[in-house]
Amino acid sequence: MQKIKTAMLGLLLCGALPASAGTLADIQQKDELTCGVSEGTPGFSNPDASGRWVGLDVDICRAVSAAVLGDQEKIKFVPLASKQKIVALAAGQVDMTSRTTTWTMKRDTKEGVDFTAIVYYDGQGFMVNKALGLTSAKELDGASVCVTTGTTTELNLADFARANGINIEAVVFEGKKEAFNSYKQGRCDAFTTDMSQLASWRSTLPNSDDHVILNDVISKEPLSPLVRHGDNQWKDAVTWVINGLIEAEEKGVTQANVDQLASSSQDPTIQRMLGVSGDMGGYIGLDQDWLKRAIAAVGNYGEIYDRNLGENTRLKLDRGINSLWSQGGLFYSPPIR
Amino acid sequence: MLNKLTASAGSNRFRLDLVLQAVFLALIFYLAYSVFHNTQVNLENRGIESGFEFLDKEAGLPIGDALISYTPTDSYGWAFFTAVVNTLYVAFFAIILATVVGVLIGIARVSRNWLVCRMAAIYVETLRNVPLLLTLIFIYVVVLSSLPSARSSWLLTEGILLNIRGFYFPKPLPQDGFGLVLFSVGLAVVLCWGFRRWAKRYTERTGQELASFRISLVLLLGLPALTYLLTGQPLLWENPELKGFNYRGGLSLRPEFLALLLGLVLYTAAFIGENVRSGIQSVSKGQVEAAQALGLKPGKVMLRVVLPQALRVIIPATTNDYTSLVKNSSLAVAIGYPDMVSVGGTIIGQNGQAIEIIGMWMAVYMAINLLISAFMNWLNARVQMVER
Secondary structure, rough: HHHHHHHHHHHHHHHOOOOOOOOHHHHHHHHOOEEEEOOOOOOOEEEOOOOOOOOOHHHHHHHHHHHHHOOOOOOOEEEOOOOOOOHHHHHHOOOOOOOOOOOHHHHHEEEEEEEEEOOEEEEEEEEEEEOOOOOOHOOOOEEEEEEEEHHHHOOOOOOHHOOOOOOOEEEOOOOOHHHHHHHHOOOOEEEEHHHHHHHHHHOOOOHHEEEOOOOOOOOOOEEEOEEEEOHHHHHHHHHHHHHHHHHHHHOOOOOOOOHHHHOOOOOOOHHHHHHOOOOOOHOOOOOOHHHHHHHHHHHHHHHHHHOOOOOOOOOOOOOOHHHHHOOOEEOOOOOOO | HHHHHHHHHHHHHHHHHHHHHHHHHHHHHHHHHHHHHHHHHHHHOOOOOOOOOOHHHHHOOOOOOOOOOOOOOEEEEHHHHHHHHHHHHHHHHHHHHHHHHHHHHHHHOOOHHHHHHHHHHHHHHHHHOHHHHHHHHHHHHHHHHHOOOOOOOOEEEEEEEEEEEEEOOEEEEOOOOOOHHHHHHHHHHHHHHHHHHHHHHHHHHHOOOOOOOHHHHHHHHHHHHHHHHHHHOOEEEEEEEEEEEEEEEOEOOHHHHHHHHHHHHHHHHHHHHHHHHHHHHHOOHHHHHHHHHOOOOHHHHHHHHHHHHHHHHHHHHHHHHHHHHHHHHHHHHOOOOOOOOHHHHHHHHHHOHHHHHHHHOOOOOOHHHHHHHHHHHHHHHHHHHHHO
């Protein structure tokens, strides 16, 4: 056992990890950001018809790339399965992952990764066929539920069943597509994953009105991009790019007006954000235009949301708790000063 | 003098070889050590937990189709073990069925009936040349889309039914006195074995053949049946019943299990079929002709003369196919059967301890396959001896 373990340790970590000065310096030196994304989750990270990766998670990568490398296209996207995402990051295969990953205590403390800032507040729910006439997830006693392996989803499902004293047969698949197809075929009574993704999968059904998403939200799923544990400079950079996008929405800085505001705004906060005054970029090892470039590339948080998940997309996800704090939501960026 | 020189040159070379090998060995040890050390340092630097302590902690993960008793409150270790049992379960039946189907396919391949022979060839070529993953997904999707929903199940007979949630059948509930029935089964087997030994000697002595197959059959079925009736039928059946979403009670086989079993059997049978074909074709024609000259019927020629000789070719190749089958069962994760790769993947996702889990996967697959190899080698040795 020890021998096998040693061999695996070596395989996983050694080859992949050359001595490094720091992730930020490495990225700038190779002039490319490797970003781990999901294999295909509409609205979050999904290749479009022309093969270009689009989605909220993808836009976060692009914003970081624009801030760090000056170009939102200098990214290599690496699709990662649920059970690979943390190992791949910890082993150095990717510089960051932006992949609908739930911020949990154990991951944060025990698995060699650090979470940056929350980009979406999600919660796990259930989709069922309307014909079943269910009103609550607690009525799922004896039901079979299709779910994906290696995720918190699977464990929340077991917790939910235990907490409510009901029996649920989990049918666990490697990929979300397989799990969803099985549900579609009628193998399972319900399909469970985060609410946002339920909406995104439902939007792919030809008869989407036959399926309802139950109101019960059985978990808290704060989704956040991750970096490797122990590189504080790089963690700061990613965290503050995200904070900057949120602050930009609050301050009304958009993709369209960012250049104009940079030259004309008298608001001291906007001046600091866009590098007109202060040395904000220097704090995270970047130049003064870091946030200006990020906003110019993908827009502020609200624009990213609207483009990928909002009313005009197939997902039609209400902003809800994902609004700014000033509008009754949970998004609140620490001040940039 | 010259002799002495060459001798010393020889021993010098011997010494040089020894030194080189020692250096090489040291180098390998050094590499292994630095890999280990480097990894430990890296793990520590990143604050990644390592070791097997997590196996004792509560798993909290669901396993939908567990053969042994499992609940989410059990430990990670037990969850993994449950999944290993699932892997063994599907592999065991797949090996048996694939052998049966494979032998039939192999015999069909050498059949003189053109249609049978062609059909077998098409089967073998198709299954062997399509990746198993595709076959599995295809079978799973076809299985699912052809089965009716729980409410409109196909009722084959009372208590036996088929729907998209699985194949359901009654669960036996042994009552008092059932132990006697089991005992009589054991007794029948022992008697049967004794009878066949005696019958063999009788045939050798007198040249007369007894209908030993029929007599054994009567013995094997009759004795337990008689005991069952005499003890007052000590067996009740629990039928599956429709409750809520689905049938409950009774026993069931899930579509994931059925699809995986079917896929593994069909795929591996194609390979075993080829082994059987080559084995049969390796038996010289003279053997068949000699058997026919003795007046043996075609079935007996195959069973008594050809197959036993073909086995020495078939067994080693088939050992490889059995081990492949076990390894291929890991594709279960694609179609939702909770084998050890599926459950292990969840444990990795939950703990991030990929190295430990991958190590455990490797160790278990290796242990299973070494056991299979050992058994097949033993079988092979026996066949070789009989063949002489």
